[in-house]
Amino acid sequence: MQARFTHRITQLPAPLxxxxxxxxxxxxxxxxxxxxxxxxxxxxxxxxxxxLLALLPLAAALANPPISEFYVGAIxxxxxxxxxxGANLELNNNAxxxxxxxxxxxxxxxxxxxxxxxxxxxxxxxxxxxxxQFINELVDGEAIRIHLPQQATQPLxxxxxxxxxxxxxxxxxxxxxxxxxxxxxxxxxxxxxxxxTQANYSxxxxxxxxxxxxxxTHNGQRFAGRYAENAAFNPSMMPLQMALADLxxxxxxxxxxxxVVLLESNxxxxxxxxxxxxxxxxICDVKLEYIQAKPGC
Ligand code: THU
Ligand code: ZN
Numbered sequence: 001m002q003a004r005f006t007h008r009i010t011q012l013p014a015p016l017x018x019x020x021x022x023x024x025x026x027x028x029x030x031x032x033x034x035x036x037x038x039x040x041x042x043x044x045x046x047x048x049x050x051x052l053l054a055l056l057p058l059a060a061a062l063a064n065p066p067i068s069e070f071y072v073g074a075i076x077x078x079x080x081x082x083x084x085x086g087a088n089l090e091l092n093n094n095a096x097x098x099x100x101x102x103x104x105x106x107x108x109x110x111x112x113x114x115x116x117x118x119x120x121x122x123x124x125x126x127x128x129x130x131x132x133q134f135i136n137e138l139v140d141g142e143a144i145r146i147h148l149p150q151q152a153t154q155p156l157x158x159x160x161x162x163x164x165x166x167x168x169x170x171x172x173x174x175x176x177x178x179x180x181x182x183x184x185x186x187x188x189x190x191x192x193x194x195x196x197t198q199a200n201y202s203x204x205x206x207x208x209x210x211x212x213x214x215x216x217t218h219n220g221q222r223f224a225g226r227y228a229e230n231a232a233f234n235p236s237m238m239p240l241q242m243a244l245a246d247l248x249x250x251x252x253x254x255x256x257x258x259x260v261v262l263l264e265s266n267x268x269x270x271x272x273x274x275x276x277x278x279x280x281x282x283i284c285d286v287k288l289e290y291i292q293a294k295p296g297c
Pocket of ligand 2: 101127131
């Protein structure tokens with residue numbers, strides 16, 4: 001079992017701890033398939049909702065909060081029934097607005113793995129206003145069921161009444177709906193091509209800054225993050241943070257990173273170059289590689 005779980009697993013009911021322990025191998029990255037969830041429910045004799053709340057200490061074990069030391073864990077359940085864990089991530093020596101919240105981490109985890117809708121979100125602390133706004137950007141966001149310890153399950157619309165969202169800015173294809181942009185770039189660098197593919201899936205309806213970050217580690221593993229904008233702008237999630245959150249879920253560290261590429265459209269109203277270089281400089285010494293891509297036909 002990975003060291004980060006050995007203490008946390010003692011907080012689970014014993015039958016659930018015994019059932020989940022075999023999943024926590026060195027390859028575990030916070031993903032539990034629907035079939036595995038069913039098996040866990042059977043072995044632990046727990047109802048799924050109760051079991052997901054009980055699994056939150058494992059999601060919180062994925063957190064990196066050097067500033068607050070407050071460990072938040074979240075689990076997003078997709079329409080496929082699969083579970084995606086996420087946790088908060090704070091960047092030392094940088095602005096607090098560079099933080100990733102656990103809910104954003106879990107949702108982006110699901111998005112990167114191809115989920116097109118999220119139906120449940122389980123969190124160990126009440127989602128802050130910024131997260132409620134982030135969740136409201138998603139397909140059928142207002143209907144997503146929010147599960148909290150000691151609270152009756154309620155849809156997001158209960159936690160975010162009189163919501164402002166993508167519809168107010170005339171966006172009809174919200175976050176998680178299939179984005180297929182047409183950026184192109186001439187390069188035979190595999191990392192650049194990977195960043196291009198991911199940027200074409202990115203969600204940037206407000207600025208047109210279709211963009212993505214791809215990181216490579218010294219042993220050749222690759223992690224991608226796509227830009228995810230928000231109608232209220234500030235809760236947007238940056239691609240570097242999305243990729244870093246994924247790398248950390250795989251139990252790697254910033255010092256394992258050998259290359260980082262940011263690719264963005266040359267036709268957007270903004271650029272993420274400076275903010276991304278700043279965030280990167282606060283986690284490691286790798287220099288940001290920067291590529292501009294052209295919108296195609
Ligand atoms: N945090 C979350 O991850 N989700 C919330 O909705 C509440 C706050 C994190 C952000 C920061 O890393 C720490 O908790 C303190 O605010
Ligand atoms: Zn939050």
